[in-house]
Amino acid sequence: MTGITYEDFIDLDYEPADDELVCDFRVTPASDMDMESAGSRVASESSNGTWAELQVEGSITDLSATCFDIQGDRIRVAYPDALFEHGNMPQVLSCIAGNILGMKAVERIRLLDCDWPEPLTSSFPGPQYGTSVRSELLDAADRPITATVPKPKVGLSTDQHVQVAYEAWTGGIDLLKDDENLTDQSFNRYEDRLYQSLERRDEAEEETGERKSYLVNVTGTGDQMLERVQMAADAGCEFVMVDVVTAGWAAVQQVRELTEEEGLAIHAHRAMHAAFDRVPDHGVSMRALAQVARLCGVDHIHTGTADLGKLENEDTAGINEWLASDLHGLKDVLPMASGGLHPGLVPELVDRIGTNIGIQAGGGVHGHPDGTHAGAKALRQSIDAAVAGIDIEEYADTHPELRTALDKWGTETPR
Ligand SMILES: O=C(O)[C@H](O)COP(=O)(O)O
Numbered sequence: 252m253t254g255i256t257y258e259d260f261i262d263l264d265y266e267p268a269d270d271e272l273v274c275d276f277r278v279t280p281a282s283d284m285d286m287e288s289a290g291s292r293v294a295s296e297s298s299n300g301t302w303a304e305l306q307v308e309g310s311i312t313d314l315s316a317t318c319f320d321i322q323g324d325r326i327r328v329a330y331p332d333a334l335f336e337h338g339n340m341p342q343v344l345s346c347i348a349g350n351i352l353g354m355k356a357v358e359r360i361r362l363l364d365c366d367w368p369e370p371l372t373s374s375f376p377g378p379q380y381g382t383s384v385r386s387e388l389l390d391a392a393d394r395p396i397t398a399t400v401p402k403p404k405v406g407l408s409t410d411q412h413v414q415v416a417y418e419a420w421t422g423g424i425d426l427l428k429d430d431e432n433l434t435d436q437s438f439n440r441y442e443d444r445l446y447q448s449l450e451r452r453d454e455a456e457e458e459t460g461e462r463k464s465y466l467v468n469v470t471g472t473g474d475q476m477l478e479r480v481q482m483a484a485d486a487g488c489e490f491v492m493v494d495v496v497t498a499g500w501a502a503v504q505q506v507r508e509l510t511e512e513e514g515l516a517i518h519a520h521r522a523m524h525a526a527f528d529r530v531p532d533h534g535v536s537m538r539a540l541a542q543v544a545r546l547c548g549v550d551h552i553h554t555g556t557a558d559l560g561k562l563e564n565e566d567t568a569g570i571n572e573w574l575a576s577d578l579h580g581l582k583d584v585l586p587m588a589s590g591g592l593h594p595g596l597v598p599e600l601v602d603r604i605g606t607n608i609g610i611q612a613g614g615g616v617h618g619h620p621d622g623t624h625a626g627a628k629a630l631r632q633s634i635d636a637a638v639a640g641i642d643i644e645e646y647a648d649t650h651p652e653l654r655t656a657l658d659k660w661g662t663e664t665p666r
């Protein structure tokens with residue numbers, strides 16, 4: 252029998268193997284702990300140790316994580332590939348972002364970043380389209396794609412919803428998006444909304460000569476979601492939207508399997524992410540959540556507005572860069588900027604995070620003094636100006652809808 256203690260989970264001379272998952276944590280140890288004691292407990296609890304000294308037959312170190320680096324309040328932990336069930340994101344997260352978040356040995360702990368090794372990464376499908384949605388499913392070429400969400404976010408009847416959709420599409424918007432809390436309520440049934448929206452979409456495509464699509468919110472329980480995805484596919488929709496955090500990664504993985512068969516892209520809304528990432532020294536960073544989403548296979552994900560909108564953001568530019576980076580052959584993900592955007596903010600947004608993005612505005616379209624159609628035109632005009640490098644004020648001289656939007660909102664960030 253061998254006794255296994257915390258000390259078995261720390262080795263500052265250790266060099267991780269290529270197939271190990273390396274996680275970067277920020278740690279505030281409990282008041283009676285130093286970083287080494289805390290780091291060894293993090294590695295232990297997130298792999299195969301516990302608080303008590305264990306007596307085991309033979310060696311179990313094949314599955315043990317190792318805290319191999321401590322720099323100030325940062326630690327790095329290496330996890331052996333055999334610890335993980337390949338292709339099972341809930342299981343992976345139950346290791347690296349499980350009990351350790353509530354462990355008394357740390358006052359605070361945040362999973363900041365992961366370096367995903369090839370074997371584990373390749374066990375996930377990744378996105379089906381990624382940024383290629385711009386040309387494969389839409390006609391956006393190199394400009395940011397545009398989306399809008401009817402407001403009020405819930406309460407519009409199906410007839411009202413599809414009328415708003417039509418006005419937005421014909422005003423220059425590519426994607427009509429359901430809001431995160433609109434699914435299949437009595438005032439606006441999923442099935443009716445889906446079919447009627449796509450009928451109006453076809454009209455808008457004919458009128459504008461541009462491809463348009465609909466981010467229909469399929470979020471629900473497992474079977475419900477799959478039924479809704481199937482319905483969207485059968486109706487000729489190109490996208491589905493999933494509230495990935497509230498629905499959970501198992502549901503996202505199930506949806507991803509079906510979208511592979513049906514050729515649908517997945518738009519990931521991140522409602523509830525802030526429960527994990529808003530407190531800076533605790534939880535799971537948005538960067539790590541975005542990584543998980545990419546592995547699970549979403550094509551778009553909301554990553555914030557680089558501090559320009561109504562919501563708190565964490566490193567939008569850095570996360571977007573990661574989503575575009577090489578990841579053992581997995582496709583990239585198109586980052587969506589959303590939350591409090593309006594036309595006056597677009598040039599600065601593009602300046603901060605570039606054009607390889609989606610720009611989504613709800614209030615910033617439907618709050619236009621002349622209504623949704625004018626609001627959609629103003630948003631598209633602001634994007635066209637930003638992409639062409641034309642000053643937005645100058646562009647507004649010949650684009651009245653943009654002028655009205657600028658007169659109303661200026662370039663202020665809303666709250
Ligand atoms: O789901 C979203 O992204 C939000 O509803 C955006 O709405 P807003 O543009 O009005 O902030």
Ligand SMILES: [Mg+2]
Pocket residue numbers: 400404430431
């Ligand atoms: Mg919303």
